[in-house]
Amino acid sequence: METVILAVIIALVAFVAVGGGLVVGSRRKKRLPPAPPAAPTVTEPPAEPHIGDEAEVPRDEPRRTIEEVELPEALPRTPPEALELPEAPELEIPEPTEGRLVRLRSRLSRSQNTLGKGLLSLLSREHLDEETWEEIEDILLTADVGVTPTQELVERLRQRVKVLGTRTPADLRQLLREELIALIGTDSDRTLHTESHEERPAVVLVVGVNGTGKTTTTGKLARVLVADGRSVVLGAADTFRAAAADQLQTWGERVGARTVRGPEGGDPASVAFDAVKEGISEGADVVLIDTAGRLHTKTGLMDELGKVKRVIEKHGPVDEVLLVLDATTGQNGLVQARVFAEVVDITGIVLTKLDGTAKGGIVVAVQRELGVPVKLVGLGEGADDLAPFEPGAFVDALIGD
Numbered sequence: 001m002e003t004v005i006l007a008v009i010i011a012l013v014a015f016v017a018v019g020g021g022l023v024v025g026s027r028r029k030k031r032l033p034p035a036p037p038a039a040p041t042v043t044e045p046p047a048e049p050h051i052g053d054e055a056e057v058p059r060d061e062p063r064r065t066i067e068e069v070e071l072p073e074a075l076p077r078t079p080p081e082a083l084e085l086p087e088a089p090e091l092e093i094p095e096p097t098e099g100r101l102v103r104l105r106s107r108l109s110r111s112q113n114t115l116g117k118g119l120l121s122l123l124s125r126e127h128l129d130e131e132t133w134e135e136i137e138d139i140l141l142t143a144d145v146g147v148t149p150t151q152e153l154v155e156r157l158r159q160r161v162k163v164l165g166t167r168t169p170a171d172l173r174q175l176l177r178e179e180l181i182a183l184i185g186t187d188s189d190r191t192l193h194t195e196s197h198e199e200r201p202a203v204v205l206v207v208g209v210n211g212t213g214k215t216t217t218t219g220k221l222a223r224v225l226v227a228d229g230r231s232v233v234l235g236a237a238d239t240f241r242a243a244a245a246d247q248l249q250t251w252g253e254r255v256g257a258r259t260v261r262g263p264e265g266g267d268p269a270s271v272a273f274d275a276v277k278e279g280i281s282e283g284a285d286v287v288l289i290d291t292a293g294r295l296h297t298k299t300g301l302m303d304e305l306g307k308v309k310r311v312i313e314k315h316g317p318v319d320e321v322l323l324v325l326d327a328t329t330g331q332n333g334l335v336q337a338r339v340f341a342e343v344v345d346i347t348g349i350v351l352t353k354l355d356g357t358a359k360g361g362i363v364v365a366v367q368r369e370l371g372v373p374v375k376l377v378g379l380g381e382g383a384d385d386l387a388p389f390e391p392g393a394f395v396d397a398l399i400g401d
């Protein structure tokens, strides 16, 4: 009986053991992770914390895993030089202004051949009779020196030649050089007043009749100033002709100068005013204002020029008013000069196209007419063919070495 009871107990224990294992086994089965997908390889998801769990418990459990995913391949980098950027306009470096007249002296060859060399050969004649002096006078008049200056020069030469006695070519050259320089004048102030003021830039107004080379001169002058290390703003107050503003803007862009312009046919005084305003806010050194080329017979337009000047002067006085004259127009140029001088106070003359004329004597005549010095001369169409005027270098170019 005892054996039977023992056997029953053993059987019971064995049954309980097997049954519990099944329960545990079935529970474990329920907890098995889902079958991992083929790709990408994903390891077991992290155990989610449940409400009431200790905060730190699941955080760094070994079961907490990361997904191993392949990162997309890095895109090939475009080298910076291959990137297409809008092209910045290449700035030009203007030629230095010093010695420009000497460099460009060959451009005065037409005046040299008639005026300079002509005078020297006549003065070298063995007998300086009345006829020769008349020929000398004719040469000076033809070269547009003007009547009074011609008479003065001939008188001076007569006296000095008499005193000289023997006349070597070197003596004559020296004598003529001195007298021509004296006639042109060395005591006038030929500097361009382009020094900026404490709170505003210097302002230069460029005036003159159409076609004399005003816009070209304004552009070339910007280069002269940039070459001398100044910053420039351009004012396209020639609203009469749209192409003039484009032309000026192109000149400016070449040397990095901003151009202020207005609508075609707009008020030139307002463009000029805005240009100076822009110059002040940019802290520029100089503002150059190109005005419309207007015929002096059009009284209204001339009045307008006076208005441009008055309006600019609301910002402060204008430092330079440059009158551009075409050297090839001779006496006509002098008439223009007179009319412009009545409207605005001209402070300097720019004689353009001296390369295309034998009438270099106009330098003397125009200064006499206005009582204002020639400050710049145009010696060609090239961008750097505008030179500060120096009497000595000019006369040397006229009479040759």
Ligand SMILES: Nc1nc2c(ncn2[C@@H]2O[C@H](COP(=O)(O)OP(=O)(O)OP(=O)(O)O)[C@@H](O)[C@H]2O)c(=O)[nH]1
Residues within 6 Å of the ligand: 208, 209, 210, 211, 212, 213, 214, 215, 216, 217, 238, 241, 244, 292, 293, 294, 352, 353, 354, 355, 356, 377, 378, 379, 380, 381, 385
């Ligand atoms: N040979 C020569 N040509 C020049 C010189 N200065 C200007 N020119 C030329 O003269 C022509 C007229 O020049 P512009 O600057 O357009 O004249 P502008 O006075 O502004 O004329 P508008 O705009 O009509 O008022 C252009 O073909 C210039 O290249 C110079 O010193 N020598």
